[in-house]
Amino acid sequence: xxxxxxxxxxxxxxxxxxxxxxxxxxxxxxxxxxxxxxxxxxxxxxxxxxxxxxxxxxxxxxxxxxxxxxxxxxxxxxxxxxxxxxxxxxxxxxxxxxxxxxxxxxxxxxxxxxxxxxxxxxxxxxxxxxxxxxxxxxxxxxxxxxxxxxxxxxxxxxxxxxxxxxxxxxxxxxxxxxxx
Amino acid sequence: xxxxxxxxxxxxxxxxxxxxxxxxxxxxxxxxxxxxxxxxxxxxxxxxxxxxxxxxxxxxxxxxxxxxxxxxxxxxxxxxxxxxxxxxxxxxxxxxxxxxxxxxxxxxxxxxxxxxxxxxxxxxxxxxxxxxxxxxxxxxxxxxxxxxxxxxxxxxxxxxxxxxx
Numbered sequence: 001x002x003x004x005x006x007x008x009x010x011x012x013x014x015x016x017x018x019x020x021x022x023x024x025x026x027x028x029x030x031x032x033x034x035x036x037x038x039x040x041x042x043x044x045x046x047x048x049x050x051x052x053x054x055x056x057x058x059x060x061x062x063x064x065x066x067x068x069x070x071x072x073x074x075x076x077x078x079x080x081x082x083x084x085x086x087x088x089x090x091x092x093x094x095x096x097x098x099x100x101x102x103x104x105x106x107x108x109x110x111x112x113x114x115x116x117x118x119x120x121x122x123x124x125x126x127x128x129x130x131x132x133x134x135x136x137x138x139x140x141x142x143x144x145x146x147x148x149x150x151x152x153x154x155x156x157x158x159x160x161x162x163x164x165x166x167x168x169x170x171x172x173x174x175x176x177x178x179x180x
Numbered sequence: 181x182x183x184x185x186x187x188x189x190x191x192x193x194x195x196x197x198x199x200x201x202x203x204x205x206x207x208x209x210x211x212x213x214x215x216x217x218x219x220x221x222x223x224x225x226x227x228x229x230x231x232x233x234x235x236x237x238x239x240x241x242x243x244x245x246x247x248x249x250x251x252x253x254x255x256x257x258x259x260x261x262x263x264x265x266x267x268x269x270x271x272x273x274x275x276x277x278x279x280x281x282x283x284x285x286x287x288x289x290x291x292x293x294x295x296x297x298x299x300x301x302x303x304x305x306x307x308x309x310x311x312x313x314x315x316x317x318x319x320x321x322x323x324x325x326x327x328x329x330x331x332x333x334x335x336x337x338x339x340x341x342x343x344x345x
Contacts, residue, residue: 085333086315118340122322122329123314126340 025163032075032101033159036152039074039094040067044081046108046142053145063152071097076155077132078148082110082117083125095132103159105151106134109141116141181229181263183208189230193223202268209253209266217254217269218279224256224265225284232256232265235281238291240299244325248273250299254281271301280306298323 006012042050054060054067068074071094083091095104106128109115114126128134135158138151181189187210190197197216202209212220224232234257241251254267271278280303282288292303293312300321303309311318319330329338 085336085338086313088336089315089334114340122327122338125336126338130336 025165028164029160029162032162033156035064035066036076036103036155036159037066037068037074038076038078038105039071039098040069041094042080043083043087043091044108044110046080046110049142049145050078050080050107050148053148058145058149060149060152063149063156065152071095072099074098075101076103076105078105078107079111079128079132079134080107080142082115083128083131084123085125086123088125088128088131091128092131103135103155104128104132105136105138105148105155107138107140107148107151108143109139112137112139181261183265186210186224186230186263186265189227190220190223194219202266205266205268207255207264207266209268211268211270214269214271214278217267218281218284220267221254221256221281221284229261230258230263230265231260232258232263234259235285235287235291238281238288238295240295240301240323242299242324243273245273250276250301252278252295252301275302276300277302277304279304282306297321300324 042048052058054065060066065076071077075098077091077095077098079091095102106112110117110124111128114121114124117124118126125131136151136154138147140147143151187198187201190210194216197213197220198210199213200211202211221232224230235254236257237253237255239253239255241253243249243251249270250273252269252271254269256265256267257263269278276299278301280288280292282292282303283305289307290312292301292306293309295301296303296306296309297311297313298321310316314322315333318333320327322329331338
């Protein structure tokens, strides 16, 4: 092919020089909400729904959600099931082992508020938010896979509104200090 | 072997071991004197006509502070003879203790740990008597009638509240 012919076709395509312009916040948020890797662990019957959400019928993979077996590699913790006081210590330990940024989805009534054990369950933690901070609560007993996916989409929304360059919590703190 | 025959077998070895029987329970139960339970279990396990080789279940019962008694229920099964038998034992509630049968049936090890965990029944000669379900540092025995749950566990409030904090 001669040079003129090539230039007529729009030049050589080498793949170099491709530029995308974006905001840093958008880029970081896009990376974060496109690969929310949950910690692969379950506590009770909700875990079964969590497993089936990852099955081919519901296909969590399509959101870039891949369960990880180590808290060091995980971004999201799904508290799927009844949290007993014995387990609460361990859940907290696992949460502390995860690297920032980290998120928590509380799945099902038990993890939300103690569920059916709220009154007589002497051994059940009445809501996992008493031990670790929760970002999204998914109601249900247990929630269907669709509901859990809904929880993930809610979390995506939350991550989308985050800003690394203008952290809201810090700004609020500075504001409060200035007022004093 | 029939229920009556089993009863006769025990009586021929230990005449005062059987305190009564409970026909309402299923399978029929023999009420055994607490001190002789271990010996009774031994012959039921060893005798070739009974050969109760399996302890299906061991349960505790708290009859409450008014009656001042606790009970332990043993459910035995013989696989070769297809025989069922229930043994019941009444013990003092203020200081509940019982001889362990874990040397006869290995299953009893964890069953007795559970009864200890939830009722606080002490099993003598048990190889490893500690809590099995609840954490080591839990206070009290939850399945006792007069159990009052502790206010906090590791700085977390146990009771549910409207505002959940």
